[in-house]
Amino acid sequence: MTKADIVDSLANEHELSKRQAGEIVDLILDEITSALKQGEKVQLIPFGSFVVRERRARTGRNPQTGEVLKIAARKVPAFAPGKGLKDAVGGPKRGGAAKKSGRKK
DSSP states (O other): OOHHHHHHHHHHHTTOOHHHHHHHHHHHHHHHHHHHHTTOOEEETTTEEEEEEEEOOEEEEOTTTOOEEEEOOEEEEEEEEOHHHHHHHHOSOOOOOOOOOSOOO
16 A cells, blocks of 8 residues: 555545645654654554664675675664554464473373
8 A cells, every 4th residue: 555545545535635635644744754853752552653763883794895884873763563453464362372381191
């Protein structure tokens, strides 16, 4: 699904013009981006959370030349799905298999 698909769906389901729906989607994405730029966590319960994670500086290797490179530390956006999204996609979590005891009878 693309952004255009989301805009079309919003426009059709809520009797909006595509322009209005597009502006709504853009506003939501801009607010999420703005909050992440400020280092804030964005929680959309039960959908999930957007967070900023810090990657440490590390060394890497150029695959063509084999030259060792320093990769600078940086901040990256990340998404952690919430329980509602996990359940909707994968179904509810099961209890798990019973553990076998190591004892012989």
